[in-house]
Amino acid sequence: KRGSGDLDGENYDEVRYEGYGLAGTAIMVDTLTDNRNRTVADVRHAFTKHGGNLGTDGSVAYLFNKQGFISFASGDEDQIMEAALDAGAEDVISNEDGSIDVITTPEDFFTVKDALSDVGLEASHAEVTMEPATRVELNLGDAEKFMKLIDRLEDLDDTQEVYHNADISDEVMAQL
Structure with missing residues (x-):
């Protein structure tokens, strides 16, 4: 069949x-x-x-860790950091090119992403990924x-x- x-x-x-x-x-x-x-x-x-x-x-x-990754091409680092950490993010990383990355647990990914969105911060890229x-x-x-x-x-x-x-x-x- x-x-x-x-x-x-x-x-x-x-x-x-x-x-x-x-x-x-x-x-x-x-x-x-x-x-x-x-x-x-x-x-x-x-x-x-x-x-x-x-x-x-x-x-x-x-050799890999599952984690949430939310990236901003640019933005107010203090605002992103405050909103992300208050929502449960594990880390906020400022890159040399001016972009900002927010790292979360897979479980907190949507909570953090929504909290950032609620204060008007739109990510350029967001996913749950396997980080080496x-x-x-x-x-x-x-x-x-x-x-x-x-x-x-x-x-x-x-x-x-x-x-x-x-x-x-x-x-x-x-x-x-």
Whole structure:
């Protein structure tokens, strides 16, 4: 029945794949799939073709922390800090380019985002993401191969999000 289209509605599963890229970089791929066998084959092929290894469940997850991330392109740092910390944010970071990042727990993300919005502060970017606990710096050669792997993983039909702990300097990125 499945192949004939007689079934009502599809069953989609959220599946996370973990693996290693070049130079010991950790990669997590979140997928939404109706066919786990196809998806694992696609992910494994991407890793293998571009110098990585698909790992087992939990092989790299411990290298990441789930956190809320709310970014403002610019703004009144004191106002953002006061509103964010009052609403339960963990940290507020001022960046060299004038942007301001607010870090939250996943549980407090919407509370903090709404509190900032309520006082007229609109974020340029907001998401719950997997932040690497440590980073691996890549040189130009490794970065080039690594980005091919990341691009391939992101291009897979079932991929929702790709997280990694590679640290590629602005100078190296400019050469890619």
